[in-house]
Amino acid sequence: MSDSVTVLYFAGLREQVGRESETVTLAPDVQTVKDFLAVLRQQDAAFNTVFSQFPRMRVAVNKVMGDLSTAVQNGDEIAFFPPMTGG
Amino acid sequence: MSDSVTVLYFAGLREQVGRESETVTLAPDVQTVKDFLAVLRQQDAAFNTVFSQFPRMRVAVNKVMGDLSTAVQNGDEIAFFPPMTGG
Amino acid sequence: MTQQSRIRVVVQSAPFDVGTETARLLALDPETGGLGSFLGVVRGGGGLVALELEHYPGMCEQTLMTLAEDALQRFSLVGCTIIHRVGRLVVGEPIVLVLASAAHRGAALDATRFLIDRLKTGAPFWKAEEFADGRRVWVESRQEDEAIAAGW
């Protein structure tokens, strides 16, 4: 198993974060998406500002839609994005 | 104004009547589709048999859907047919 | 744009081309956002070989034109097209094409359904089924279809 997660950002969120992906090593106490978001905010204060602009932000873990309670572990691909607008 | 009506038959009704059109001169007391049907039955006993096979027979007068009470007069095109099955 | 250019109604024995018809409708107006369509084909099974489509010339075109005008207004369409074939059509052959375009998808899809539902029992076409064993049977109108058409 990989010792890190791949984080992806899409659309307006990607533009605000300023990058489309990054690699983050999970601390052992990070169990869920909620924990992981707290880590991101801690590591980079800019995330507080960005996330506040996307109150309806969505998450997918390993390409499946999730929510704050979805489990995460090293090796996962975690994607954040605004509500989808296809079609 | 013409001194007769054109009568058209379609689909199964046409096959049972044995012709697709005919010309009929209206008697002065024929005012409606109902009157006209009585005349047809009178002129040709076979119509009784045919019409009994098409209890849901429809009528159009001058290419507009009508019913037993629709007025008819010489010069009209009167069409009889079974319920429509397009598409 | 005149109403006439927004509506296309055709009754013919020849095949039609879905791509061409779609492109024609899309070209009408740059504010088109969606196009719905229904294509009806001769469905095989039970030994069916072909359908013979009979129609009432003149009344048919007139009825379809009225139906198209009704849909155009009711659903604020950009345009709509109805093409119905007549004559003998074998299994798999297209019979009818209905297209409706609008600014938004809801109107385009509602209109598509309205057009085909109403056409089924409201336009003077009749189908005879031709089977492999030689039988030839006039299709009875389905009460269900008449109820659906009346529901609009």
Next chain:
Amino acid sequence: MTQQSRIRVVVQSAPFDVGTETARLLALDPETGGLGSFLGVVRGGGGLVALELEHYPGMCEQTLMTLAEDALQRFSLVGCTIIHRVGRLVVGEPIVLVLASAAHRGAALDATRFLIDRLKTGAPFWKAEEFADGRRVWVESRQEDEAIAAGW
């Protein structure tokens, strides 16, 4: 026939051909009676020049495949096709094509609507609008669209 051959899901920047896609679906099964479709295009107006379509590769195809499988079963379809374009598309260009074929028209039209309604808010695509005055704006998801998708 395997489920795989009944479903076609494509995400691409290239245009698609409605006629070809229709013919492919009709060829699947001689017991097909109807085919419904929805074609979404870039709608002009308000100074809009183009849309930029972004997507999440991999997740997108996977989501659309699940959606198609769901429709196939739910509406007893003969087959269905979803093609979605990505990249920059100017006014009038097709964005998405959804096709559903079935024995009867009701199922084909219901499935068409289901597919496009669910796709709108359930597959990872995002649209940015590009205007003649140089503005570039990410499209907000419409609450109405989310409600419609949830209604199925």
